[in-house]
Amino acid sequence: MAKMYINGEWVDAQSGVTTEIRNPSNGAVIDTAPSGDARDAAAAVESAKNAFKAWAATAVEERARLINKGVALVKEQIKDLAGLLTKEQGKPFMESMGEINHFLHGMEFYAGLATKVRGQQVPLPPSMNPNSYGVIMKQPVGVCAGIVPWNFPITLMGTKVGPAMVAGCPIIIKPASSTPLTTLKIIGLLNEAGIPPGVLNCVVGSGSTLGEALVKHSDVRRVALTGSSETGKSVMQLAAPYFKRVTLELGGSDPMIVCPDADISKAVSGAMIGRYWNAGQACLAVKRLYLFEEIYDEFVEKLVAKVGRYEPGDGMSKAEKPFIRMGPLHTAAQRDEVEAQLKDAVDKGAEVLVGGNRPDGMSEGHFFKPAVVANVNETSKLVTEEVFGPVLPVFKVTELDEAIAKANNTEWGLGASIWTNNMKYANKAAREIQSGMLWVNQLHFGYDEMPFGGIKASGIGHEHGPEALDYYFEPKSVVFGGLE
Amino acid sequence: MAHMFVDGESVGGSSGKVAEIYNPATGEVVDSVSIGTREDVRRAIDSADKAFEKWSKVPFAKRGELLFRTARAILQNEEDLANLLTLEQGKPLREAHREIKRFAHTLEHYAGLAKNVRGGYVPLLDETRYGMIIKKPLGVCGAIVPWNFPTSLMGNKIAPGLLAGNTFVVKPAGTTPLTAIRVVQIMHDAGIPDGVLNIVAGPGSEVGREIIENPKVRKIGFTGATDTGRLVMAGAAAEIKRVTLELGGSDPMIVCDDADIDRAVSAASVGRFFNCGQACLAVKRLYLFENIADEFIDKLVTKVKKLRVGNGMDPKTTIGPLHSASQRDEVEAQVQDAIDKGGKALVGAKRPTGSEYEKGHFYLPTLIAHVEDNSRMVQEEVFGPALPIMLVSSFDEAIKRANNHIYGLGSSIWTRNVDRANEAAYRLDAGYTWVNSAQIIFDEMPFGGAKQSGLGKEHGSEAIDYYMETKSVVFGKNETP
Numbered sequence: 001m002a003k004m005y006i007n008g009e010w011v012d013a014q015s016g017v018t019t020e021i022r023n024p025s026n027g028a029v030i031d032t033a034p035s036g037d038a039r040d041a042a043a044a045v046e047s048a049k050n051a052f053k054a055w056a057a058t059a060v061e062e063r064a065r066l067i068n069k070g071v072a073l074v075k076e077q078i079k080d081l082a083g084l085l086t087k088e089q090g091k092p093f094m095e096s097m098g099e100i101n102h103f104l105h106g107m108e109f110y111a112g113l114a115t116k117v118r119g120q121q122v123p124l125p126p127s128m129n130p131n132s133y134g135v136i137m138k139q140p141v142g143v144c145a146g147i148v149p150w151n152f153p154i155t156l157m158g159t160k161v162g163p164a165m166v167a168g169c170p171i172i173i174k175p176a177s178s179t180p181l182t183t184l185k186i187i188g189l190l191n192e193a194g195i196p197p198g199v200l201n202c203v204v205g206s207g208s209t210l211g212e213a214l215v216k217h218s219d220v221r222r223v224a225l226t227g228s229s230e231t232g233k234s235v236m237q238l239a240a241p242y243f244k245r246v247t248l249e250l251g252g253s254d255p256m257i258v259c260p261d262a263d264i265s266k267a268v269s270g271a272m273i274g275r276y277w278n279a280g281q282a283c284l285a286v287k288r289l290y291l292f293e294e295i296y297d298e299f300v301e302k303l304v305a306k307v308g309r310y311e312p313g314d315g316m317s318k319a320e321k322p323f324i325r326m327g328p329l330h331t332a333a334q335r336d337e338v339e340a341q342l343k344d345a346v347d348k349g350a351e352v353l354v355g356g357n358r359p360d361g362m363s364e365g366h367f368f369k370p371a372v373v374a375n376v377n378e379t380s381k382l383v384t385e386e387v388f389g390p391v392l393p394v395f396k397v398t399e400l401d402e403a404i405a406k407a408n409n410t411e412w413g414l415g416a417s418i419w420t421n422n423m424k425y426a427n428k429a430a431r432e433i434q435s436g437m438l439w440v441n442q443l444h445f446g447y448d449e450m451p452f453g454g455i456k457a458s459g460i461g462h463e464h465g466p467e468a469l470d471y472y473f474e475p476k477s478v479v480f481g482g483l484e
Numbered sequence: 485m486a487h488m489f490v491d492g493e494s495v496g497g498s499s500g501k502v503a504e505i506y507n508p509a510t511g512e513v514v515d516s517v518s519i520g521t522r523e524d525v526r527r528a529i530d531s532a533d534k535a536f537e538k539w540s541k542v543p544f545a546k547r548g549e550l551l552f553r554t555a556r557a558i559l560q561n562e563e564d565l566a567n568l569l570t571l572e573q574g575k576p577l578r579e580a581h582r583e584i585k586r587f588a589h590t591l592e593h594y595a596g597l598a599k600n601v602r603g604g605y606v607p608l609l610d611e612t613r614y615g616m617i618i619k620k621p622l623g624v625c626g627a628i629v630p631w632n633f634p635t636s637l638m639g640n641k642i643a644p645g646l647l648a649g650n651t652f653v654v655k656p657a658g659t660t661p662l663t664a665i666r667v668v669q670i671m672h673d674a675g676i677p678d679g680v681l682n683i684v685a686g687p688g689s690e691v692g693r694e695i696i697e698n699p700k701v702r703k704i705g706f707t708g709a710t711d712t713g714r715l716v717m718a719g720a721a722a723e724i725k726r727v728t729l730e731l732g733g734s735d736p737m738i739v740c741d742d743a744d745i746d747r748a749v750s751a752a753s754v755g756r757f758f759n760c761g762q763a764c765l766a767v768k769r770l771y772l773f774e775n776i777a778d779e780f781i782d783k784l785v786t787k788v789k790k791l792r793v794g795n796g797m798d799p800k801t802t803i804g805p806l807h808s809a810s811q812r813d814e815v816e817a818q819v820q821d822a823i824d825k826g827g828k829a830l831v832g833a834k835r836p837t838g839s840e841y842e843k844g845h846f847y848l849p850t851l852i853a854h855v856e857d858n859s860r861m862v863q864e865e866v867f868g869p870a871l872p873i874m875l876v877s878s879f880d881e882a883i884k885r886a887n888n889h890i891y892g893l894g895s896s897i898w899t900r901n902v903d904r905a906n907e908a909a910y911r912l913d914a915g916y917t918w919v920n921s922a923q924i925i926f927d928e929m930p931f932g933g934a935k936q937s938g939l940g941k942e943h944g945s946e947a948i949d950y951y952m953e954t955k956s957v958v959f960g961k962n963e964t965p
Contacts (some may be wrong), residue, residue: 122944124926128924229724242936430957435955438958442958445958449615451956455953475946476909479917480921481919
């Protein structure tokens with residue numbers, strides 16, 4: 001039975017209530033987890049608040065050393081952890097390994113940055129105070145809360161924990177209530193490295209009780225959320241009374257544009273991994289594919305052939321070559337939603353080129369055969385909503401302006417990609433596509449090195465990159481005068 | 485009569501409603517102004533949206549040149565603008581001149597940054613890939629400006645915002661629209677294209693509400709009360725808009741026993757009584773080390789007694805009226821509460837008498853000693869010319885009491901000791917700390933509050949970042965060329 005991690009100790013929910021965590025591949029109970037509420041949130045905040053002063057005063061080298069030591073402890077157990085992640089989340093084992101490795105890379109990235117934080121010195125005009133100068137200091141923002149979704153429970157936890165700890169902020173992580181197990185294990189291992197109690201806590205419970213209590217708590221100065229746009233709006237509203245700092249990484253509906261001069265086979269791979277990785281359950285994913293008419297037939301044919309090779313199944317088992325393993329959708333509701341979005345497109349005249357149905361004889365898991373869909377009406381839910389599952393609508397376009405106009409015709413602005421060897425096209429896309437990130441001839445991938453964050457309804461602020469650290473600091477202006 | 489300025493034209497409101505603007509010193513009508521409706525604001529937003537397409541493509545250097553030109557045009561009109569500002573706002577003419585000069589300085593500050601906006605380059609995993617970080621303007625921005633510094637607080641928003649390539653709809657305060665409207669017209673005449681900079685006067689419930697709720701507005705720069713700031717942020721959440729909030733403060737000033745007393749006295753007086761105390765950034769709580777308190781208070785009382793309250797148009801005036809009757813009522817109630825709880829009025833604490841004061845919202849500059857920590861003057865923001873004085877017996881006590889507040893805007897410390905200066909610079913919970921310096925806002929330094937004093941920064945090169953978004957671009961390699 002899993003416990004929460006508060007103030008350096010494993011504890012049950014104060015209510016004593018627990019929930020069962022089930023494997024999305026077969027419905028079997030993996031373990032139970034505490035179902036915490038506002039009391040547990042308050043206890044975690046209290047411990048973080050108490051830990052803040054000493055942690056902020058701990059030498060940055062020491063903070064980096066503790067993170068690196070924790071990273072080494074996680075590495076030692078990476079296979080067991082990846083197995084547990086597959087069981088609770090559903091993703092294939094290889095993808096779980098990829099996720100935990102990405103998490104470790106991110107933690108190492110921030111540990112390496114710890115000793116490179118810089119403020120600024122500013123010469124000031126002498127009119128008021130001769131010889132005065134300014135200093136822009138960076139001070140840790142205070143107690144932070146990180147709210148993490150179920151699609152990438154580990155990497156999206158790391159994008160918050162890494163910069164928070166390096167900046168000197170204690171942080172309380174709330175994983176999704178259906179994927180707390182691997183997170184708790186990793187938080188425990190990071191703490192085993194010797195982080196002081198209260199600096200890194202993990203509480204488990206529903207968003208509407210525990211999550212809301214955390215966001216509203218007056219001692220939490222900053223909330224980092226990855227989740228749906230609706231949750232993002234609500235978090236920003238709850239943060240408003242105290243002017244809490246928020247970063248919101250929300251939904252997306254990333255367009256991918258393939259020009260006639262693109263390397264088709266690379267682009268096909270980019271579309272395939274971009275859409276079907278993690279069974280399509282990613283904020284950053286190819287969700288609308290715009291193909292120039294010259295290459296449409298060739299591209300679609302190759303893509304359909306490749307997508308047909310996906311074999312839904314338990315993530316712990318490997319598929320026989322040439323088949324590729326795809327795990328189940330994470331929940332029944334998630335699958336229902338994707339099915340409804342697909343049906344809506346078909347009702348409006350779309351043609352399903354491959355997949356789009358549940359596989360036979362696998363009713364114990366939330367499995368779904370990945371689909372490619374053509375002739376999709378622009379008013380379909382597949383276009384207007386975010387599709388959080390393995391279904392990809394493809395569209396034919398005749399010129400770049402049309403492709404960009406269609407790509408931009410969405411409330412979201414997270415990622416986008418263009419595939420071309422034409423300098424003009426690449427630069428036009430970089431300038432004109434409304435998104436926080438753009439890949440040119442490259443798979444949609446969230447590098448630790450580059451700031452990641454959406455525009456429009458896709459969010460506020462950035463994670464990843466040295467930029468992410470700035471969101472955990474308050475710049476403070478200090479003027480020194482009277483220096484005659 | 486003043487009108488709203490939309491899409492390059494001075495136009496009346498669609499409702500035909502008009503408000504009169506009164507001089508706070510005399511109660512006389514200065515002018516009247518057209519009142520906008522949500523419909524009028526929508527039109528302004530649409531024109532800003534249309535203008536964005538072109539303005540965002542004007543090269544940075546050219547936008548910088550235009551801002552320089554507007555700054556020169558403002559300075560050519562300094563006399564008229566300062567007069568109008570004193571008439572509608574109440575501040576002494578000398579301070580009105582300073583405000584107009586500051587507005588032009590801010591325009592020049594950002595104009596000077598025009599050729600220095602930089603993105604980033606990021607080497608990535610291997611030689612086939614690299615990353616760029618490009619910066620793009622946000623789109624239509626709303627600027628919501630209060631009545632205490634109607635032009636400079638507008639400049640803090642439009643100067644970095646326009647330079648970055650955004651377009652604006654400005655909402656001035658209901659009681660101080662006149663100078664702001666003139667400024668916008670002058671900037672247009674100096675070359676800012678139609679639709680790039682619009683201004684609509686009217687109540688927050690109409691004009692403000694539309695700016696907050698209209699989905700075409702991508703960012704709101706707000707300066708005002710903390711309670712209004714909460715509404716702005718909660719309202720912005722529905723469209724995930726960017727916000728910068730510059731809100732209230734209750735800045736502590738700590739004077740240690742090794743301070744340069746004369747300079748500190750002068751800084752306390754200017755820091756509290758400038759603009760008749762109606763400033764978010766102002767010395768609002770004075771903490772004196774016990775062993776220098778008597779000397780400090782004597783000198784401060786002498787200094788404050790010399791301040792001359794009067795009509796801002798009179799060149800001898802150093803303190804104008806409060807801006808409104810309700811503003812004066814609030815300060816009076818706060819002072820009375822402090823006295824009721826044992827505070828001792830050293831100077832002021834009443835209205836000036838005489839026929840010249842009868843029609844204006846005048847109040848004498850006030851110092852109250854022995855103010856209890858539970859008094860409203862300590863707990864609340866005092867937005868007027870009244871300063872509570874508290875005694876402390878140690879440095880640590882001073883910092884703790886200074887930090888014991890919901891606000892965290894400015895702060896200052898006076899000491900000749902390096903350890904005390906450094907410790908205060910770190911420990912004071914505020915966005916700004918001045919050491920042995922009056923609380924002057926520099927265009928060169930980022931300004932913005934911690935705790936409930938706000939979110940985000942104005943001033944400094946940092947302000948530009950709040951009007952741009954970054955976009956990460958990754959280039960992969962296709963083939964060997």
